[in-house]
Amino acid sequence: xxxxxxxxxxxxxxxxxxxxxxxxxxxxxxxxxxxxxxxxxxxxxxxxxxxxxxxxxxxxxxxxxxxxxxxxxxxxxxxxxxxxxxxxxxxxxxxxxxxxxxxxxxxxxxxxxxxxxxxxxxxxxxxxxxxxxxxxxxxxxxxxxxxxxxxxxxxxxxxxxxxxxxxxxxxxxxxxxxxxxxxxxxxxxxxxxxxxxxxxxxxxxxxxxxxxxxxxxxxxxxxxxxxxxxxxxxxxxxxxxxxxxxxxxxxxxxxxxxxxxxxxxxxxxxxxxxxxxxxxxxxxxxxxxxxxxxxxxxxxxxxxxxxxxxxxxxxxxxxxxxxxxxxxxxxxxxxxxxxxxxxxxxxxxxxxxxxxxxxxxxxxxxxxxxxxxxxxxxxxxxxxxxxxxxxxxxxxxxxxxxxxxxxxxxxxxxxxxxxxxxxxxxxxxxxxxxxx
Ligand code: HAM
Numbered sequence: 001x002x003x004x005x006x007x008x009x010x011x012x013x014x015x016x017x018x019x020x021x022x023x024x025x026x027x028x029x030x031x032x033x034x035x036x037x038x039x040x041x042x043x044x045x046x047x048x049x050x051x052x053x054x055x056x057x058x059x060x061x062x063x064x065x066x067x068x069x070x071x072x073x074x075x076x077x078x079x080x081x082x083x084x085x086x087x088x089x090x091x092x093x094x095x096x097x098x099x100x101x102x103x104x105x106x107x108x109x110x111x112x113x114x115x116x117x118x119x120x121x122x123x124x125x126x127x128x129x130x131x132x133x134x135x136x137x138x139x140x141x142x143x144x145x146x147x148x149x150x151x152x153x154x155x156x157x158x159x160x161x162x163x164x165x166x167x168x169x170x171x172x173x174x175x176x177x178x179x180x181x182x183x184x185x186x187x188x189x190x191x192x193x194x195x196x197x198x199x200x201x202x203x204x205x206x207x208x209x210x211x212x213x214x215x216x217x218x219x220x221x222x223x224x225x226x227x228x229x230x231x232x233x234x235x236x237x238x239x240x241x242x243x244x245x246x247x248x249x250x251x252x253x254x255x256x257x258x259x260x261x262x263x264x265x266x267x268x269x270x271x272x273x274x275x276x277x278x279x280x281x282x283x284x285x286x287x288x289x290x291x292x293x294x295x296x297x298x299x300x301x302x303x304x305x306x307x308x309x310x311x312x313x314x315x316x317x318x319x320x321x322x323x324x325x326x327x328x329x330x331x332x333x334x335x336x337x338x339x340x341x342x343x344x345x346x347x348x349x350x351x352x353x354x355x356x357x358x359x360x361x362x363x364x365x366x367x368x369x370x371x372x373x374x375x376x377x378x379x380x381x382x383x384x385x386x387x388x389x390x391x392x393x394x395x396x397x398x399x400x401x402x403x404x405x406x407x408x409x410x411x412x413x414x415x416x417x418x419x420x421x422x423x424x425x426x427x428x429x430x431x432x433x434x435x436x
Contacts, residue, residue, distance in 0.1 A: 023129075023137025025323075033335030034326045039122060041168045042142055049161050051118040051144060056100040058124065062090035068099030068308055070275025072216035079127040081137075093126035096274070097143035098301065098317060099308070105147060106310035116148040122322075134292030134324050144298075145317035147305075152249050155280045155300060156256035158316050162284055162296050163262065165320060171328050174295065176262065177283045179270035180250040181218075182242050184278070184303060190241035191217055201231050221271040237268040249279055276301040280316065289327055296320040339389030342428065344371040345381040347397035355396060358425060365429040386411060394419075394428070 020026060027035060046053075066076050081093040094100050101119060104110075110117055121143045129135055144161065146154050159176065166174055182190060194217040202210055206225040213220055221232050242250065257264055264282075272281045281299035289295075298318020305313040329335070342362060346355035355371050362369040370388065372381045378395065385393045395407040406424065409416045419427070 021137070023131035025136060025138070029338075031326070031335070033338060034329055035322070036338075037335055038142075038169060038322060038325060038329075042122075042165055045161070045165055045168050046120050046144070049118070049157070049164075051120045054101060054104060054119045054121050055123070056094075056097070056104045056121065058094055058126075059091050060094055060100050060103065062092040064099050064103055064308070065092055065095060068102065068276060068304060069096065070216070070219075072212055072219050073273055073275055074219075074222060075127060075273060079129055081126045081128055095127045096125055097121050097123070097141060097319065098145060098274075098276070098304070101143070101145050101317075102304055102308055102310070102315070106305065106308060111147065111311060111313055114148075116146070118144075118146050120144045132292070134289045134321075134327055136323055140322040141319040142322060143317065143319040145315060147313055147315045149316075150302060150314035152252035152256060152280075155249075155253045155316055156260070158298070158318060159253075159257065159282055160260065160262070162282075162298070162318050162320070166284065166295070166325075169325060169329065170332065171295075171325065173286065173288070175285050176264040177267040177270050177285055178254070178257075178264045179238070179267050179281045180242060180246055180279050181238060181271060181277050181281055181299070182246045182279065186241055186243035186246055187238075187278075190236070190238050193236050193241060194218065194220075197236055198231070204228075204231050216275070218271050219273075219275075221269050222273045232269065235269070238271075239266075239268050246279055253280060272297055272299060276304040276307070278302045282318070286324075286328060288331065289324055292324060294321070295324045295328070338368070339391065340370040340385075341367040341391050342369045343381075343385035343388070343390035343393045344369065345378060345385065345393050345395045346371060347375065347378055347395075349375070350398060351396045351401060354401070361425050362428065365425070367429060382409075392428075394424075396421075 062080070062082050065080060069076050071077065075095050080095055082090055085091055101121060105117070105119070122140070124138050124140050126138050128137055131137060142165070144158065146158055163176065181187065195213070198205070198213045198217055198220065202213060204227050205213060205220065206223060206228055209220045209223050209225070209228045212223075220228060221235070223229065223232070254264075270281050270283060271277075272283070277299040279300045279302065282297070283294045284296040285293045286295055287293065296318055298316070300314070300316040302314040305311060305315060344355040344359055346352045352375055359369045359371050370385075370390065372384060382393060390411055393409045393411060395409065400406045401421075404421050405418050406421055407416050408419045
């Protein structure tokens with residue numbers, strides 16, 4: 001029996017001892033095409049919008065997130081993966097990127113280098129939530145932050161980037177939801193108003209929200225418990241409490257978007273689940289993913305830099321959930337597979353040796369090339385070449401080597417040609433490339 005079939009039989013009978021952790025997923029080769037396509041298109045778009053990449057560590061001091069995101073948020077109070085290191089310091093796997101990017105921005109004094117900074121980062125985040133469709137414990141975000149501009153123009157540009165990102169990925173049927181959460185001047189008035197509204201409704205709130213109503217009433221809007229939702233459905237709207245400067249900012253943003261032909265829905269309950277937001281908040285939502293309907297979310301956070309010990313610097317950003325984007329893309333069809341341009345089917349030891357040299361040469365010439373290492377029958381090799389989607393197959397054996405020729409098969413049409421070995425590699429590179 002062939003070694004591979006032996007292994008297959010063995011493992012199908014044995015039970016798998018090690019599996020990945022619940023909510024942590026492998027990205028298998030059949031899915032990686034989506035990830036590569038998204039990253040390639042998004043990186044190109046971010047370049048057009050003049051963003052530069054920043055990469056921060058996955059592990060940070062816990063206090064960065066508890067202070068930055070807010071103690072009363074679900075993320076900090078329930079969802080962080082925290083651990084103690086050997087010196088007893090509390091560390092946390094980043095549940096989001098914004099606080100970490102701001103930390104890096106302050107620590108590296110990036111604000112001194114250039115007043116306006118546009119940064120993006122792509123990578124995994126960790127939240128201990130209940131896994132379900134579109135919700136994982138390790139998930140990936142494309143995270144975008146703009147530092148140094150307080151005006152509604154940068155809000156509009158950031159929102160345009162978020163929308164453009166979905167357009168280049170070919171995703172439609174998305175809705176932009178927009179709100180303003182006011183600033184440090186007007187938010188306290190709204191909190192008082194909310195407190196008064198909630199005062200005689202405590203008995204209808206869940207235990208968490210009873211506490212939140214005291215400490216941070218805005219967070220009651222995040223609660224998914226039906227009783228709390230019913231209470232918040234009639235809660236006062238923050239828009240009625242905005243100060244003049246916040247009203248003007250929000251109006252200007254809407255004018256920008258309208259002038260660009262962007263439609264949006266005002267959603268006065270859109271408080272987002274993180275404490276750092278000021279003024280503009282937004283989400284891009286879909287109706288096709290069930291409960292996890294936000295494919296991107298973000299907003300302005302003008303006070304976060306100072307809160308984390310930096311200079312007072314305005315900022316706005318957003319993050320896209322990549323698994324949710326892929327779920328939407330999958331509905332549209334399979335991702336383009338990474339298939340070889342050429343498969344070399346070599347029969348016999350001499351042909352194998354020569355083929356091995358050729359594939360190195362062809363790869364250097366930028367052609368994705370594969371061969372069979374174990375010298376199986378021609379039929380088995382052709383079957384395999386077909387399975388991995390090779391566009392062409394070059395067949396050589398002792399006879400061909402003696403006559404200085406080989407056979408080139410086009411896998412899409414099945415047609416075969418005899419080709420001369422002399423200068424073959426150069427001609428193959430040219431021929432295959434001219435069909436790209
Ligand atoms: P967020 O709304 O918590 O915002 O997350 C942004 C996006 O990440 C969500 O809209 C969703 O698509 C995705 N996401 C969140 N949690 C999960 C999960 N458990 N599984 C799968 N996808 C998930 C932030 O993280 C902010 N830092 C965004 C931001 C950047 N605001 C300003 N700058």
